[in-house]
Amino acid sequence: MTAKRARNLAFAALVLIAAMIWIFPLYWALTTSLRTEGRIVSDSAGVLLDEINLAAYREVLSTSKLARWYANSIGTSLTITGIVLLFGMMCAYALSQLRFPGRRLLYLLIVGSFMVPVPALYVAQFVLMSDLGLINRAWGIILPQLIVPVVVIVYKQFFDAIPKEMREAVLLDGGGEFTLLFKLYLPLNWGITAALAIITFISAWNNFFWPFLVATSEDMMTIPVGITQVNDSFGVAYARMMALALLAAAPVILAYLVFQKRVTEAVMISAGVKG
Amino acid sequence: MSLKLRRRREMRAALLLTGPFVIVFIVFFLYPTLRVVTMSFTNAALIGGGDWIGFDNYAKLLKDKLFYTSLWNNFYFVLLTVIPTTVIALLIALAVNKLRGRVQALVLTLFFLPYVLPVSVVTMIWAWMLDFQFGILQPLIETVTGRPIAVFKDPNWVMPMIAVVTVWWTNGFNVLLFIAGLRNIPPDLYEAAALDGATAWQRFARVTWPLLWPVTALVLTLQLILQLKLFDQVYLLSKGGPFNQSYVVLMQMYREAFQLNNGGYASAIAMVLFITIVIVSVLQFQLLRIGGRK
Numbered sequence: 001m002t003a004k005r006a007r008n009l010a011f012a013a014l015v016l017i018a019a020m021i022w023i024f025p026l027y028w029a030l031t032t033s034l035r036t037e038g039r040i041v042s043d044s045a046g047v048l049l050d051e052i053n054l055a056a057y058r059e060v061l062s063t064s065k066l067a068r069w070y071a072n073s074i075g076t077s078l079t080i081t082g083i084v085l086l087f088g089m090m091c092a093y094a095l096s097q098l099r100f101p102g103r104r105l106l107y108l109l110i111v112g113s114f115m116v117p118v119p120a121l122y123v124a125q126f127v128l129m130s131d132l133g134l135i136n137r138a139w140g141i142i143l144p145q146l147i148v149p150v151v152v153i154v155y156k157q158f159f160d161a162i163p164k165e166m167r168e169a170v171l172l173d174g175g176g177e178f179t180l181l182f183k184l185y186l187p188l189n190w191g192i193t194a195a196l197a198i199i200t201f202i203s204a205w206n207n208f209f210w211p212f213l214v215a216t217s218e219d220m221m222t223i224p225v226g227i228t229q230v231n232d233s234f235g236v237a238y239a240r241m242m243a244l245a246l247l248a249a250a251p252v253i254l255a256y257l258v259f260q261k262r263v264t265e266a267v268m269i270s271a272g273v274k275g
Numbered sequence: 276m277s278l279k280l281r282r283r284r285e286m287r288a289a290l291l292l293t294g295p296f297v298i299v300f301i302v303f304f305l306y307p308t309l310r311v312v313t314m315s316f317t318n319a320a321l322i323g324g325g326d327w328i329g330f331d332n333y334a335k336l337l338k339d340k341l342f343y344t345s346l347w348n349n350f351y352f353v354l355l356t357v358i359p360t361t362v363i364a365l366l367i368a369l370a371v372n373k374l375r376g377r378v379q380a381l382v383l384t385l386f387f388l389p390y391v392l393p394v395s396v397v398t399m400i401w402a403w404m405l406d407f408q409f410g411i412l413q414p415l416i417e418t419v420t421g422r423p424i425a426v427f428k429d430p431n432w433v434m435p436m437i438a439v440v441t442v443w444w445t446n447g448f449n450v451l452l453f454i455a456g457l458r459n460i461p462p463d464l465y466e467a468a469a470l471d472g473a474t475a476w477q478r479f480a481r482v483t484w485p486l487l488w489p490v491t492a493l494v495l496t497l498q499l500i501l502q503l504k505l506f507d508q509v510y511l512l513s514k515g516g517p518f519n520q521s522y523v524v525l526m527q528m529y530r531e532a533f534q535l536n537n538g539g540y541a542s543a544i545a546m547v548l549f550i551t552i553v554i555v556s557v558l559q560f561q562l563l564r565i566g567g568r569k
Contacts, residue, residue, distance in 0.1 A: 022386055041408075087296040090293070091296035094293045098292070114556065117552045119528075144303050176288065178292075206391075208393065223393065246396075
């Protein structure tokens with residue numbers, strides 16, 4: 001038995017080392033960001049985290065428009081998350097609990113929309129945003145990102161699973177459909193709501209292509225787009241580049257580490273829906 | 276309450292509940308979808324209308340050498356990423372699945388973490404890792420080739436290295452899917468196999484692999500669709516160069532629409548990607564249905 005135990009321990013150690021190697025680029029970015037520019041290009045720069053110098057962070061925060069881009073990213077991502085979840089759960093509730101003409105058609109359209117590669121629509125969406133005067137506006141960044149059909153399908157599956165008796169009880173008490181949704185169906189599904197909210201937020205925060213097309217003035221850029229501009233203006237400045245990259249990633253890394261279980265759950269469920 | 280009144284109430288509620296989603300869906304999704312189709316038959320600039328020119332854009336596309344280069348590069352990139360990432364993710368999932376408790380949670384976190392990073396953060400980090408002068412991976416490249424290489428400026432290295440960066444970035448998602456699949460395999464199957472004296476390899480080949488096949492098919496097709504949509508990493512790391520060696524379909528769509536002001540032609544390019552992905556999705560659906568029937 002001890003031989004087996006030793007083998008298991010060795011295996012765990014091996015996998016752990018592989019995981020460390022996998023995450024090394026992130027570690028190396030952190031190490032680089034905490035050094036002086038001079039040290040990075042000198043021969044004394046080893047792989048150990050042996051220096052904690054916040055100069056690069058201070059300079060990035062004071063010379064770039066990072067604060068502005070943070071505000072833009074937080075504003076647009078939160079708005080997208082809120083609207084996607086609210087509209088999505090309302091529509092899912094109707095699809096799940098009500099009979100109305102066009103119900104099947106709507107459901108088929110939503111499922112069918114999984115097949116459409118969104119970037120193929122960017123030219124037409126850009127033309128539309130331009131017609132609406134929303135180029136370089138927050139709503140121009142937000143509106144095309146509101147199409148997240150997975151949210152509707154996931155909510156519908158969860159609403160379908162709620163026993164009908166609970167519904168009848170609320171109806172007998174004189175409650176309407178909105179009461180049912182917000183007082184019964186939503187509270188029963190806080191878990192999946194949190195999970196969907198976090199991945200919707202992360203993917204809105206991380207979206208690059210669309211904000212890159214529609215936000216061309218520096219003041220309107222979101223974090224992932226903005227930091228590519230600094231790239232051009234710094235020239236060669238490794239510590240500052242890595243400090244910038246880590247500051248840009250910090251909110252999503254934190255969101256993931258705090259809500260890890262929810263993220264995992266949401267990824268598994270939404271992938272299952274696509275299958 | 277009369278039945279008629281009740282029906283009327285239900286309809287009104289349905290209208291109010293679906294209305295917001297349906298309006299957004301029609302205006303920002305269905306309408307642009309139709310607009311791309313119609314634009315692809317016109318000579319429209321990006322902004323402002325154009326004239327109907329029938330299939331001229333598509334005829335031009337068939338003669339466009341750069342378009343064939345883009346298609347080939349998309350195909351090459353799919354080869355470089357889809358199967359490798361599936362294999363790597365499966366191996367990682369099998370390993371993680373054998374661990375227990377905190378070590379398992381930690382290892383899974385480390386493997387998944389890159390997936391939540393914004394793409395430009397990923398490309399900045401890898402551009403630094405592979406920096407020609409000071410990149411920490413250059414000594415490694417030097418031991419293989421004998422000299423340092425500016426990988427994103429080298430026609431042979433550019434696509435494979437973008438593939439490496441992409442696999443590193445997106446692999447965590449596939450690991451999670453495989454782990455979900457592994458957890459769905461009933462443990463008594465393994466106990467039965469162990470009682471029958473099956474070796475570890477037999478257990479994998481006869482139990483794990485067949486039961487994991489639906490997940491594998493899902494990972495393969497989701498990856499195929501995802502990697503066909505390649506743009507961000509190419510734009511950020513090589514801008515399609517050098518010598519168009521990393522030029523891909525969406526890169527060409529972007530350039531035609533937003534730099535050369537050919538909205539109609541760009542829409543025709545988008546349509547090719549559109550149709551390709553619809554075909555892949557339909558095939559995937561059929562494939563999974565057949566798999567499900569067994």
